Amino acid sequence: MLSKLTGGRVYDPAQKFDGEIRDIFIQDGVIVQNPGANVRFDTIYDVTGKVVMAGAIDIHSHIAGGNVNTARLLLPEQHRNHMARRLNQPFATAKWSTTDTGYRYARMGYTTVVEPAMLPVNALDVHLQMADIPIIDTGALAILGNDDLLLRLLRDKASQAQINDYVGWTLHATRALGLKVINAGGANAFKSNVRQFDLDDIVPDYGVSSRQILQTLQRATYELGVPHPVHVHCNNLGVPGNVETVLATMEAAQGLPMHLAHVQFYAYGKEGTRGFSSAAAQLMEGFRRFPNISMDVGQVLFGQTVTISGDVIAQYSRHQDASPNKWVMWDAECEGSGGVVPYRYRQTSFVNGLQWAIGLEMFLLAEDPSRVFFTTDHPNGAPFTRYPQLFRLLMDYQYRLECLESIHPDVIAMTLLKHLKKEFSLYEIALMTRSAAASLMGLRDRGHLMPGGIADIAVYTPNDNKENMFNRAAMVFKNGHLVVREGDIVARLSGKAQTILPDYDASIRRTVKLHFDHFYSLSLHNFMVDDVDFNQPDQQRFRSHDCHN
Numbered sequence: 001m002l003s004k005l006t007g008g009r010v011y012d013p014a015q016k017f018d019g020e021i022r023d024i025f026i027q028d029g030v031i032v033q034n035p036g037a038n039v040r041f042d043t044i045y046d047v048t049g050k051v052v053m054a055g056a057i058d059i060h061s062h063i064a065g066g067n068v069n070t071a072r073l074l075l076p077e078q079h080r081n082h083m084a085r086r087l088n089q090p091f092a093t094a095k096w097s098t099t100d101t102g103y104r105y106a107r108m109g110y111t112t113v114v115e116p117a118m119l120p121v122n123a124l125d126v127h128l129q130m131a132d133i134p135i136i137d138t139g140a141l142a143i144l145g146n147d148d149l150l151l152r153l154l155r156d157k158a159s160q161a162q163i164n165d166y167v168g169w170t171l172h173a174t175r176a177l178g179l180k181v182i183n184a185g186g187a188n189a190f191k192s193n194v195r196q197f198d199l200d201d202i203v204p205d206y207g208v209s210s211r212q213i214l215q216t217l218q219r220a221t222y223e224l225g226v227p228h229p230v231h232v233h234c235n236n237l238g239v240p241g242n243v244e245t246v247l248a249t250m251e252a253a254q255g256l257p258m259h260l261a262h263v264q265f266y267a268y269g270k271e272g273t274r275g276f277s278s279a280a281a282q283l284m285e286g287f288r289r290f291p292n293i294s295m296d297v298g299q300v301l302f303g304q305t306v307t308i309s310g311d312v313i314a315q316y317s318r319h320q321d322a323s324p325n326k327w328v329m330w331d332a333e334c335e336g337s338g339g340v341v342p343y344r345y346r347q348t349s350f351v352n353g354l355q356w357a358i359g360l361e362m363f364l365l366a367e368d369p370s371r372v373f374f375t376t377d378h379p380n381g382a383p384f385t386r387y388p389q390l391f392r393l394l395m396d397y398q399y400r401l402e403c404l405e406s407i408h409p410d411v412i413a414m415t416l417l418k419h420l421k422k423e424f425s426l427y428e429i430a431l432m433t434r435s436a437a438a439s440l441m442g443l444r445d446r447g448h449l450m451p452g453g454i455a456d457i458a459v460y461t462p463n464d465n466k467e468n469m470f471n472r473a474a475m476v477f478k479n480g481h482l483v484v485r486e487g488d489i490v491a492r493l494s495g496k497a498q499t500i501l502p503d504y505d506a507s508i509r510r511t512v513k514l515h516f517d518h519f520y521s522l523s524l525h526n527f528m529v530d531d532v533d534f535n536q537p538d539q540q541r542f543r544s545h546d547c548h549n
């Protein structure tokens with residue numbers, strides 16, 4: 001099958017294309033060089049006047065796993081509401097079915113999404129749910145850092161090499177794309193009634209600090225050659241004054257690569273009469289000094305959502321704000337914990353209004369957009385379906401001012417937003433959601449439109465209202481197949497889970513098996529994702545990417 005897209009204005013930062021008119025050629029699902037004048041195309045798509053980009057990549061969105069399913073179970077009434085509404089209502093969140101998740105991402109031109117919180121004991125559930133999400137490719141980050149085995153190894157002064165093997169084994173066994181650390185040690189300390197946990201606090205019974213856990217796992221990821229650096233959810237999420245925590249964490253990275261997740265929730269000062277202020281400028285000033293750090297924002301947008309996180313300290317601290325008033329906290333197999341708390345972000349709330357402004361300030365103050373990524377930490381800051389509105393907010397200063405007028409008046413006095421007149425270009429949007437996102441995750445086969453890349457392509461109809469433009473792509477191709485036309489799904493395909501398989505010494509499996517036999521309610525055999533039949537040949541379900549070594 002040979003086809004071409006002709007006449008489009010191409011935005012592809014990997015090739016420095018900033019709206020140049022270029023034809024794109026596709027053969028058997030892959031982008032190829034111009035095959036010359038004398039070939040016959042099976043299909044020619046005339047995209048004259050349209051904007052053409054690679055398929056977008058969401059690097060941090062909770063689309064599968066135990067928390068997501070628990071949120072679905074906790075909020076059945078939202079599911080009913082949703083069923084009664086049109087598909088384009090960005091009402092509720094994690095309770096969407098797997099089908100909705102795939103369709104809604106595809107309609108906006110997204111073709112790859114990374115689930116950032118796969119508890120290893122829950123990996124099989126995550127992969128089964130991801131296998132049920134149509135069209136998009138997926139990937140998941142395995143969580144370590146509060147698990148009993150790692151903390152025991154650290155307490156027993158295991159070598160870095162042993163830790164590396166345990167991390168390597170975990171990444172293999174869970175078929176992960178990278179490693180996530182959530183409030184390192186905090187969820188474990190919570191079980192000893194600790195309710196606040198900082199970078200240098202010690203996990204009771206184990207005698208190891210959060211910093212030590214974090215640095216050990218960061219080094220393991222680096223030494224195993226995992227392309228995506230350790231993905232960190234810092235301590236003190238949501239706590240006023242926590243900008244100090246995130247700056248200390250950047251320092252703790254010691255010059256090695258580290259990714260900080262949903263940093264808006266850490267850009268908080270404690271100035272003002274309410275003891276809550278924006279520290280976005282301070283945070284971005286610090287970020288400038290650490291070129292080894294990347295981050296995603298975790299933008300808040302107003303409306304109903306549900307917060308889900310493995311950070312049980314943070315989730316428990318906000319359970320009284322649950323709206324509607326019901327919540328869940330859990331712990332699984334001494335491996336990790338978490339909580340589900342429904343929440344409504346209100347324009348009339350000072351705190352919520354300031355959170356909204358802080359996220360936007362961070363984007364607008366970023367000097368190097370290739371290290372800053374678009375997320376709402378779906379569903380924690382807002383559902384992912386709100387991305388088009390976020391693009392509009394960043395691309396349109398006047399629209400930003402109009403929105404600012406409608407939020408709590410005290411916020412207007414406390415934010416820099418009026419003075420930040422920057423408007424993002426289509427090129428910068430393509431950089432942050434495509435080429436830089438692919439590089440960050442080590443996915444070399446996507447995020448660009450160069451020959452050899454998979455033909456994941458999004459085509460948009462230009463519109464001054466960027467929200468309308470990005471809400472419904474004119475066309476989306478997945479592996480060369482047309483899957484969306486004028487915002488409607490026209491084909492249902494199955495995507496693949498993206499993985500990495502770093503080298504490690506397999507003898508660590510003995511240690512892990514002993515631990516499972518002693519303490520787990522399931523056997524190691526039940527745990528391994530590899531052993532499961534996905535109703536799809538293995539090479540069709542998983543796509544493995546290269547490690548550095």
Ligand SMILES: [Zn+2]
Nearest residue numbers: 060116262377
């Ligand atoms: Zn998250």
